[in-house]
Amino acid sequence: MIEVTELRKHYGDVQAVDGVSFEIRAGEAFGLLGPNGAGKTTTIHITVGALAPDSGEVRIDGKPDPTRAETRAGVGVAPQDLAIYPVLTAEENLAFFAKLYGITGSRLKERVDWGLEFSGLTDRRKSRSVEFSGGMKRRLNLACAAVHEPRVLFCDEPTVGVDPQSRAHIFDRIEQLKAGGCTLIYTTHYMEEAQRLCDRVAIMDHGRILACDTVDALIAHHGGDSIVEAELLAVPSNRDTLGGEIDGDRLRVQTDKPFDAIAELGRSGVEVGELRVDRPDLERVFLALTGRSLRD
Amino acid sequence: MGTLLTLAKKDLTLLFRDKFALFWIFAFPLIYAVFFGSLFGGDDGGVRAKMRIAVVDDDRSEESRALLSRLAAHESVAIETTGEGDDAEPRAHEIDAARRAVRLGKKVAYLRIPKDYFESPFAMFGGGGGDRDRPELEVGIDPSRKAEAGFLQGVLMETVFRGMGDLFTDKEKMKAEIDRARAEIASGDGLNTVQKAVLQTFMGALSTFFDSVDLEVLESGPASGFGGGAGGGRQLKVVEVARDRSNRPKTAFDITFPSAIVWGLMGVATGFGVTLVRERAQGTLLRLRAAPIGRAQLLAGKALGCFVMCMIVMLFLLGFATVALGVRVDDILLLLVAMVSTGACFTGVMMLVSVMGKTEEAVAGASWGVMMPFAMIGGGMIPLVAMPSWLLTVSNVSPFKWGIYAVEGAVWRGFSFTDMLLPCGILIAIGAVLFWIGVAIFRRIDG
Numbered sequence: 001m002i003e004v005t006e007l008r009k010h011y012g013d014v015q016a017v018d019g020v021s022f023e024i025r026a027g028e029a030f031g032l033l034g035p036n037g038a039g040k041t042t043t044i045h046i047t048v049g050a051l052a053p054d055s056g057e058v059r060i061d062g063k064p065d066p067t068r069a070e071t072r073a074g075v076g077v078a079p080q081d082l083a084i085y086p087v088l089t090a091e092e093n094l095a096f097f098a099k100l101y102g103i104t105g106s107r108l109k110e111r112v113d114w115g116l117e118f119s120g121l122t123d124r125r126k127s128r129s130v131e132f133s134g135g136m137k138r139r140l141n142l143a144c145a146a147v148h149e150p151r152v153l154f155c156d157e158p159t160v161g162v163d164p165q166s167r168a169h170i171f172d173r174i175e176q177l178k179a180g181g182c183t184l185i186y187t188t189h190y191m192e193e194a195q196r197l198c199d200r201v202a203i204m205d206h207g208r209i210l211a212c213d214t215v216d217a218l219i220a221h222h223g224g225d226s227i228v229e230a231e232l233l234a235v236p237s238n239r240d241t242l243g244g245e246i247d248g249d250r251l252r253v254q255t256d257k258p259f260d261a262i263a264e265l266g267r268s269g270v271e272v273g274e275l276r277v278d279r280p281d282l283e284r285v286f287l288a289l290t291g292r293s294l295r296d
Numbered sequence: 297m298g299t300l301l302t303l304a305k306k307d308l309t310l311l312f313r314d315k316f317a318l319f320w321i322f323a324f325p326l327i328y329a330v331f332f333g334s335l336f337g338g339d340d341g342g343v344r345a346k347m348r349i350a351v352v353d354d355d356r357s358e359e360s361r362a363l364l365s366r367l368a369a370h371e372s373v374a375i376e377t378t379g380e381g382d383d384a385e386p387r388a389h390e391i392d393a394a395r396r397a398v399r400l401g402k403k404v405a406y407l408r409i410p411k412d413y414f415e416s417p418f419a420m421f422g423g424g425g426g427d428r429d430r431p432e433l434e435v436g437i438d439p440s441r442k443a444e445a446g447f448l449q450g451v452l453m454e455t456v457f458r459g460m461g462d463l464f465t466d467k468e469k470m471k472a473e474i475d476r477a478r479a480e481i482a483s484g485d486g487l488n489t490v491q492k493a494v495l496q497t498f499m500g501a502l503s504t505f506f507d508s509v510d511l512e513v514l515e516s517g518p519a520s521g522f523g524g525g526a527g528g529g530r531q532l533k534v535v536e537v538a539r540d541r542s543n544r545p546k547t548a549f550d551i552t553f554p555s556a557i558v559w560g561l562m563g564v565a566t567g568f569g570v571t572l573v574r575e576r577a578q579g580t581l582l583r584l585r586a587a588p589i590g591r592a593q594l595l596a597g598k599a600l601g602c603f604v605m606c607m608i609v610m611l612f613l614l615g616f617a618t619v620a621l622g623v624r625v626d627d628i629l630l631l632l633v634a635m636v637s638t639g640a641c642f643t644g645v646m647m648l649v650s651v652m653g654k655t656e657e658a659v660a661g662a663s664w665g666v667m668m669p670f671a672m673i674g675g676g677m678i679p680l681v682a683m684p685s686w687l688l689t690v691s692n693v694s695p696f697k698w699g700i701y702a703v704e705g706a707v708w709r710g711f712s713f714t715d716m717l718l719p720c721g722i723l724i725a726i727g728a729v730l731f732w733i734g735v736a737i738f739r740r741i742d743g
Contacts, residue, residue: 050586081578085306096302099299
């Protein structure tokens with residue numbers, strides 16, 4: 001469906017994208033994760049044809065040049081910025097973007113109504129978007145990207161800065177689109193979203209893709225061991241028999257078989273208060289690959 | 297084309313909902329034009345202000361002076377008499393001067409009281425009794441001033457008849473007039489014996505009537521309104537004096553409105569220029585760039601919106617000037633050519649303005665900063681007609697000058713199509729060059 005090969009793009013001395021390659025299959029949800037400035041947005045802009053790469057190629061449906069009108073007609077973009085017109089009403093925004101894709105007449109009305117329902121703004125259709133809350137704007141932003149029924153939808157941080165209710169609404173709607181067969185390219189800083197939604201995830205940093213695989217495979221390769229942490233009600237005199245590290249009354253065991261470790265703890269006869277298992281997840285993969293240093 | 301219209305409509309909607317921009321585009325130029333137009337004289341004499349009339353008194357009689365005195369007292373008329381003096385004979389140059397004043401638009405009309413106008417034996421009845429050679433009041437006015445001509449005739453009739461009413465309520469004057477009429481009837485060659493006898497009898501009866509009648513009854517009775525009915529037959533001779541409109545503004549608004557237009561267009565160029573950078577900042581440009589429309593279409597849509605807005609501004613201001621302030625357009629077709637050329641030029645200006653900064657504030661600041669000096673030297677501040685020659689030469693570098701010049705050319709400068717080619721050609725060339733530069737920079741910025 002989408003083939004990206006050796007994309008490169010620089011701004012002055014900064015190499016924003018440095019040899020990025022990936023493939024996305026039809027109907028797949030593909031996550032693009034990375035810290036701020038990793039090159040995700042530039043990659044998306046190049047992929048949708050809004051930005052020309054220094055080198056490299058993007059093919060959509062086997063055809064080069066994503067700027068071709070027929071290719072663009074099947075693509076939708078929900079930018080990270082709220083790409084809606086504040087002084088236009090919800091329905092005017094939807095109608096404007098639908099018209100750009102050649103939708104007119106009764107179908108236009110139908111799609112606008114769909115967009116309003118999709119964004120939960122049917123009751124506010126005549127309100128200007130400047131009057132909306134952040135969550136409402138985000139929902140409208142996504143609806144405007146999907147109003148023309150694209151086969152491919154790029155979602156750049158679609159849930160950033162919204163309340164949990166709007167976030168849940170947006171996420172539900174994206175899952176709905178995915179269930180309808182829409183191919184999704186999804187960037188986010190919320191790892192649980194990527195873990196829940198994406199079939200595959202690419203982790204980027206410094207303009208490069210560091211790893212690209214299914215979530216489970218990434219965790220298996222880069223997530224490390226689980227950590228079993230137990231509160232010891234009485235610290236035994238012979239600490240070595242427990243395995244792991246004891247810090248005060250806390251026992252911390254790093255293992256790839258956490259249930260075995262818990263069973264062993266039970267057999268040792270040590271009295272345990274609170275017990276916690278920290279399994280590896282995408283966030284740990286992310287930090288493992290990109291490091292813990294701050295990005296500005 | 298549908299996409300272009302969609303883009304243009306969206307931009308126009310956005311601009312029409314921006315109250316701040318609307319102020320600079322519509323309200324400020326209107327205030328500017330009306331304020332300075334009024335300050336510098338405004339209308340030179342329409343029906344709203346006093347009509348300025350040149351008067352040539354060839355009769356130089358007591359009656360003619362009385363007529364002019366009554367006319368001068370009229371609230372709607374301001375007269376300037378050119379025939380005053382000790383000299384009892386009329387002077388030919390006076391009527392020439394009056395006609396010239398009307399032709400040049402300095403006076404709305406002229407009124408000529410011919411020699412012996414009040415010597416007619418039947419002048420007291422408001423006419424010459426059907427005498428075709430009798431002297432007539434002569435009014436000279438531009439044929440296009442239909443409203444003023446009608447109004448002025450009404451005022452003159454009213455004034456003349458009011459004089460006759462005065463005559464009928466003044467016993468002594470009336471008796472003197474009757475005596476003069478009887479003498480003229482007695483010596484008249486055109487009347488046979490029977491006619492003379494009848495008229496003398498009538499005049500005698502009239503004289504007796506005035507001897508016996510109570511003055512108060514006369515003043516309060518139907519005689520006070522006598523002139524209106526008796527004078528119904530009196531005619532004015534209306535002479536058409538075609539106005540020489542070449543190189544002369546008709547009113548101060550002829551100057552201030554073309555200048556105001558460029559201020560409005562400056563607001564449009566800035567307003568639209570800002571929208572492009574605003575689209576980039578708010579992310580809608582990315583969405584537009586990802587839609588199935590080319591960059592050329594995107595910019596063409598923006599340009600179309602800007603051009604349409606320029607036309608709306610010009611139509612609004614000139615429409616207001618025409619309807620509300622009496623500004624007359626010499627040639628509508630040439631005005632259309634001037635408007636299209638000016639709109640095209642400022643669309644190019646908009647394109648350049650839109651790439652002069654990376655933020656709205658930067659674009660707006662740079663736009664006003666760059667355009668203001670051009671506006672000031674181009675006729676936005678000092679009217680082109682009032683510029684010293686050196687500044688007029690300097691102003692050639694300003695697109696504002698050519699915009700004002702083209703519009704003025706169609707409104708009052710009396711341009712021919714050939715005359716219009718120069719300013720319009722320059723405007724279109726400037727617009728095309730600036731648009732091309734703007735697009736080139738935009739392409740570079742856009743990657």
